[in-house]
Structures are given as C-alpha cells and as structure tokens.
Amino acid sequence: MLRLNQVVKHFAQPDGDVTVLSGASFHLPAGRSAALLGESGSGKSTLLHLVAGLDTPDAGELVIDGHSSLSMSAGDWNRLRRDRLSLIFQQYHLVPTLTVLDNLQLQARLSQRLDPAFRDHLIDRLGLADLTRRLPHQLSGGQQQRVAIARALLHRPALVLADEPTGNLDEATSERVMGVLVELVRETGSSLLMVTHSAHMASFLDEQWRLQHGQLHQQHDQYNGEPAL
C-alpha cells in the first residue's frame, strides 16, 4: 500500500541546511495501521506531507497505492489524494458555512464515490445522527473531529493519513475518537498512518514506528504490538 525507499528531505534554514529525512525506508501493507512517533521537530509531519504529495522529496521514492512518486504529475497527485487518500489534522478544517451533512459528504462528492448507505452507517457509528443539520460552530471539538473523520472515510480511501488528530481534545474525548477511528478504518479496509506523540494512542494501532535522526525504526513495543511482516 505504502512504501518509502531511501527518502531524503532537506530544508534550507537561516542557520544552515537541516536534513529531516536521510534515507528513510518504510513499508505499510494494505489494511494495516501504523503509528509514527518521534520527538518534536523530528520530521513526522514532513514525512506525512511527502506521502500525500504536498511536498516533494529530494531523493528516494515513495510508492502509494501502486503509484510511484517518480512518475506522478501535480494533477496525478491531486487525483490520487481525491480518490485514494484522506488527511486528518488537528484542525478540523470544516467549512463553517456548510451543514454537518454537507461537510462530511464533501470529499466523497469530489471523488464521486458517495455511497448513501455507507454514509448513514458512518453517521450512525460516529454518533452524528442528531447533528447533521447543524453548522460546525454549533458542535464541540470532539464532534467536529468526528465529522472530519466521517469526511475522511466516506469515499473509502486506500490510505488515511492523520497528523495528531486528537491533539486539540482532552484525554477522554481523544480516546473515544481514536477508538472509533481505528475501528472504522479497519471496517473500511483502509490503511492508516498516524502521527502521534502519545505512546498510549500509538498502542491502538497495529505497528509503531519511530522517526529518529532522519531514519525510521519499527518499535517492537512493550504494549501489545507484534512485529510487522
């Protein structure tokens, strides 16, 4: 599903070049979920951006859903994001003037993969049934993030990329949102790559990876993880 081969990324900074990724390699099979851990500034978000085609690597190759980063145009990336990927951030990025229903259907409509039955199922599973006619500002943070999750899953993406999706929420809410996200991703059959600071959150997922000194290392962690294939 997702493969990174010797990916290199530098940033030019006033105090000299910073190498964020120095030949990172990684493999995530279809249908599996991985947590990406690492210290602040280690390059987690950068890596996620590279995977989503929002930024380009300086060297190395990424293969997403069978597409190689070496042969993709901006348009290809755009279509790939629309049809096969979805992104979830700490900010919910809901359109403030559209109803909850319109918001959560947005990407599915863009990719013309709106399945009403699945939509109703998602709404039900995320506990949004009574909220569909509301506007985003009439929701709590956790509710808004659940709308964002529904939006990210409705078109049945092959790969969900999440960057600290619960960073803005309190612990209890975070846990509930995480739980339902992981479950739904499994149900949908998508893969999930999620950046998080919290080892506890990471423990919800199949694999745990750590980004350190520009390299990715899988952690055979102390919670419940089994090594990846």
Next chain:
Amino acid sequence: MTGTLTRLLRVLITLLSHHRRHPLQTLFLLTGLVTGVALWSAVQVINAHARASYAEADQVLGAQASHWVRSGSGEGVSVDDYVNLRRQGWRSVFPILEQRLTTADQSVINLIATDLLALPDEEAGTATGLPAGGWMQLVTPPHEAWYPETLAQQLGLEDGDRLTLNSGKALPPARVFSREQQGLRVFMDIGAALTLLDRSHLSYLVVAELPGDAAARLSRDLAALNPDLRLVANQQRLDLTELTQSLHTQLAAMSLLSFAVGLFIVFNAVRFSLSARRHTLTTLRELGVSQRLLLGAIALETLVMSIIGTLGGLGLGYGLSQLLLPSVAATLQNLYGAVLDYTLLVQPVTVLQAWLLTSAGLVLALAWPLWRQAQRSLQDQRDEPSQWQQDQRARRRLALGSLVLALLALGLYFQLNSIAMGFTVLALILFAGAGLLPWTVALILRGLQRALPASAWRLNWACGEGLAQLGTLRTALMALLLALTANFGVDSLVDSFRTSLSDWLQQRLAADLFVQSDTLDIDALLANPGDWLVESHRRNGLTVRWENRPTQIRGLNTDTSDTRALPLAAETDRSSAWFDGDPDVVLANEQARYLAGIELGETVQIPVGQQTVAFEVVGFYHDYGNPAYQFYLPYQRVAELWPNAGEQGLGLWLNDHDDALARAEAALVAAGARPGDWTRREDVLAISLRVFDRTFAMTAAINALTFTVAGIALLASLLAIHQQRLPSYAHWRSMGVSNREWLLIAGLPLGIGLLVTWLLSIPLGTLLAGLLIYDLNVLSFGWTMPLIWQFEPARSLFWLTLLVAGFTFAISAVQARLKLPQALKHLGEDAA
C-alpha cells in the same frame, strides 16, 4: 517619566513591527488613506482656489463695474473721448487697455493697463494689493510692469528684468508680486502701455457706480460725444461666491464620498490585520503592559499613520487638483462665466483640515478596533464567538443601522430646504444602501443554498464559501456600491440634462441661421429681404438688477414659429395673451420661479430707469444652465421701455432652394454684417453640446477616480480574503479539489456579491438621480427637468465592474496559487 516613555516606545515599536512583517497590508492602509485624502483635498484645494479667485475677481479692475462703455464698431474708445468724459465730470469712469502680446520667445501673455490715478485711492489699493502710494514707480518713468509670481516664474523673470516682445520692444522693468491680483495678466500704467504699444484707443471704459438716473444721463452724454459709444450693463457682475456655492457644495460632497470610499479601504486593511495583531496585543497585555500604555501606543501609531496619510494625500491631491482644475474651470466658466486661473494655493487650513479628517477616519477605522481588540484580548479567547458568527452579527447590526439611516433620510426629506440638507439626505441614503448590502448578499447566498438541489453541491459549497468570505469582502462591496451608485446616479443626471438640453436647444434653435452682429443694419436687411427668407425672429434685451441679482430682459417676436412652439413648464389661462403681444404680461424663467419665489399670476415690478413697471406673470419656461433670472417680453415692448436695449441676435429661416444660404449670406454682407457674424443651426447646436460636455467633464473625472478607489478596495479585500482563506484552500487541495473547482468555489461568491451590488446600485442610483434632479437641482440652480432613465450607464458600469473585478480577482488568485504550496506544508499547524 523616562521609564514610561521608554516603555511606551518599546510597545510602539512592537506594535509597528506588524507593518514590517505585513508590508502589503500597510500598503493598502496607506493607499486607502492617501487616495481618500487626495480626492478630498484635491477638491478642497480647488474650492479654496475658486473662492480666492472670486474674491480677487471682485477686486480685479473692472469686474465690479456696474457698466462698461464700449464702442459699437469694435475699434475701441479713443483716449480723447475718455478725457472728454472725465472733463464732463464723469469721475467714476476709468480706462482699461487689454492686449495679448507675444514675447520674443513666442510665449503669449495678456496685458492689462489702467490709470491708477483715475481710481479712487481705496480701490487702487485693494485692486493692486499695494499700500496706497506704492504705485508711484508704476506711473513715473521708467515705469514698471507688475507680474504675478507664477507668470514671472513661467517667463523666468525677476525683479528689474525687462521682457522683450517679438516686436523688439521691451516692457518696463518687472516687479514680481507674491499674491495674485490681476489673474495671470501683466499689469501696467495706461499711459506707459499706450506709448509702448503705440495705440490711441482704449479697449473699453469701466464705470464704477451709476447712482440714480446717472445711467440715462451718461447714455445721453455718450451719444452726444460719439454715437459709436455704448453704455453696456455689466452682465458678469454676479455675486460669484453666492452663485457658485451650490456647485462647490456638490464638489465637496463628491469628494467626501471619495474619502468615505478611501476609509473603507483603511477599515478593510485594519480588520484584516487585526487577527494577525491579536496575538501581539494579547502577549503585550500578558507581559503586564497597562491599558493606558497600550492606548498611548495605539494613539501614537494612529498619529504616525495620520501624518503619513495626510502628507501623502495632500501631495497626491495637489497633483490631482492640477489635473482636475481645467475641467472645473471650464464648468465654472460655462455655467457662471466665472474665470479661474490655473495656479493653485495650498492653504494651511486645508492641511489642518486634511489632518483632522484623516485622524478622525483613522480613529474610527484603526484605533477604535485596535483598542477594542486590546481590551478583549485578555478575556477567555474560547468564549469568543467564531469569526463567522461575529460577521453575521455585524451584518445584522449594519442592516439595522441602515434602517435607522433610511428613516432619518425619509424624515429629513420632508423638511428639505437647503442644499446642505439635500446632500445630507443623499449621504444617508447612500450609506443606508451600503449598510444593507452585506445583509442582502448573505440573504441571497443563504436562500440559494436552501433552494439548490443536492446535486448542485458545488454551487452550495460556493455559496457557503461566499458567506465565509463576506466578512472580509463586505467593506469592499460597500465601497463599490457607493462608487457604482454615485456613478450611475450622476450619469443619469448628466444624461437627463444632456437630453433635455438638446431637446430644448432643438426647439429653441429652430431657425437656420443665427446672426449676432454689431454692424448689421437689421432694419435694412428685413425691409427688402428677397425670397430666400421665409421667416425671421429678432431679439433685443438688456440686463437689469432685480431681486438683487442680474436679471435678463429679453424681447422676442411673439408670432414667429419658434416662439409659438415655446413649451412652458407652467402657465395660467392668460398665457395666450403674451403670445398675442399683450404689453402687460410677462413670461419668466424657472429660476425666477424657484429662486426668487414668484408664482403664476403674480405681479412683478421690473425696474425701468428710475421707475418700475408692473407685469403679470402668465407662464414659466425652462432656461437650462442660466444663472440669471430672465423675463420674456414682446420685442416692441422692450424697445419702447428701454431705448438703449441692444440687439440680442436675429434668427433667419431660409427657403429650401440650394442657393438660399449663399443668397442669405450675400444679403447679410450687403446689410453690413461681417463674415463670422452668423452661425448655422447645426454649428450652434454642436457648440452648445460641446460646451455642455466640457462643463461636465469634471463630474466624470471625479466619478472615475471614485471608481478607481473602489477598485483598490476590492483588490485589497480579495488579497485579504485569499490570505485568510489560504489554510482552507490548502485543505481543499489536500482533498483533491481541482483548479477549476477551486476557481468556481472561491470565485463564484465574488461574482454573486458583485452582481447583487450592481443590481442594488441601479435603484439606489436612480433614487440619487431623482433627488439630484427634482430636489437639489431646483434648490441649487432653480430649474427642473425630467429624469430620463436609461439602462446604458448601468450596462457600461457592469462591464467596468466585471473588468475591475476580473483583474483584481486574477491578481489575488495568482497570489493565492503562488502561496498555496507553502500553505500546504503548514496544513497541520495552527492558523496564525
């Protein structure tokens, strides 16, 4: 003390660092200020200049004259005749010589000369701006030539220099004055001028005051002295300040409108920057900066901005006024015969006013929102309603405020009795309309959202995006509405005026040839005309003073076809008596009706010599653009009451033979007319309309400038919108929104907003035109005309708006596209 000062400075520097980080916002803020102040000050400078010119015109030699003595043949008044008149005791008569001269290097200058010794001391003093006696050098050899400063600069002259003419002769040594006292003319003593130019004739004589029956006596004396001399009443002796008041009020009103539009830009720029500065303000407060200190720093920042804005605005305004002045001068000249020279003065009071205006605007648009932000910044930010809700609330408040303004306008309208009040009503309506706009746009967007089927989700999204953009777009749309309304209203006014005037001219200028000649013997021409002539219309007239204003008496042939067809604005059932030549009834122009307040059927007393003669007013006619009152009487009646009334032109209808024109011209020459004394109908019409267009050139110029300012406001807010919405755009991009979809969703709201704005500007502009035509025009000029509504100005404004919007949208869209990759990389971060 110094501690506080240091702290204040530190806070100020922290506040100002915002401008270094966001130069574009600052640029727009200053652009708004500078353009607003510029337009306002340009008009201010022009108005002050005009006032100075009028005051000066009142003093310039001869302008205060009640009468002139001119020669019928056009060869001037001989010095001998002048000396004889003075000998006969006519002490209030003095000589004027006016001449255009070409200098050795081919510049053209105007020379005016008089006999300062003939003027009463006091008048000589005010006329020349010199203390009494200061003119001794002028009248004694080697004499002096006095130059106004600007003219001296143009010619490169300094005190003592002698200007050489192309004839090889030299003017007396120059003396340069720092004030304007003779227009742009060179002033000399008459004796010196006559010798220098080798002339024996004066241009004309000026008669200062003719009390009692002096006019009649002078007339007799002139006839005895030289039959060629005529006493002509000074028709230019208008109270220019009073007459042109309304025009200047209109100019001032238009300039204030521009200033308001400029303020919208400032407001826009500030609103946009507020969110960015909130963090700074919060931090400062958290660091323990007191409210007082913060307020002081905000006040200082406002002061700095106001000084930059004022100076920049005045500089630009001065340049603008120089561009506008020729058209203003044309307007004044054409409407009132007032002559303006082209040199401008910036007065300290203008600078002060500009600064006060700017500061007031800045307090409203910059300091107040900043201060509110500073106060609010320590409250729990989480309690703050979302930006979108704030916008919604602001829209509602604006709409409610508009309603209040509209009611106020309505209330005032029913008590309308002055021009200033009229403009207040106009302003209230304009701002009420502007305030209602965001609410209307929101209403339409929400209505569309509701009405659209689920399949049109992109349009639905675009409408939603429109609601999100509206908070920032709103001020620009309001500014645009003001500009569009003013443009449409004024265009409708001018078009109506032009159509009415042209119809009126067509009717009035019915004859084929118009003759105005000093030398033509009309009696001889008409005694035995030949068959080329179908009909003739002879007019005579003079100017008298009535109701403290110059008032024209016109004698008409009442039975000619053009007079018969004269449309009356109002009449009594006795009006037919006038057309039958009844000597006791009179027709008056609308100016006499609305400004002097006479009514149908009323008896007016018109001064004839020492007495007055009573006439019954039986009708009013349209008399577009005439600043004077006017009465129509039968030709014979005028000739009988005022024997010295002059011929006011002759209209000739020709038969339709090919050679009619040639034969008419031959007959005219035979009867003493000189080529150039007659004009063909088409030419008169064309000239009149050209004069009209020149008169309204200024209006068009100011309109165009207001529109430009609105365009800048639009650009500023589109850039702001795209800056603010960039994180959202980035997120859309991350969902795979294509370029075309983005253009639709981000651009359609602008299209809808503009469409609503344009649509709203049509009824508002019509209302504006209606008020201008039916109320303000009557109050200012004293005549009426029908409002002729046309779609054409609205159509061209639509295209213009589309052009400006397309252009600004393209710029801002390219900006957004350029910043998008960066924004994409920061997607996960907190939007600052």
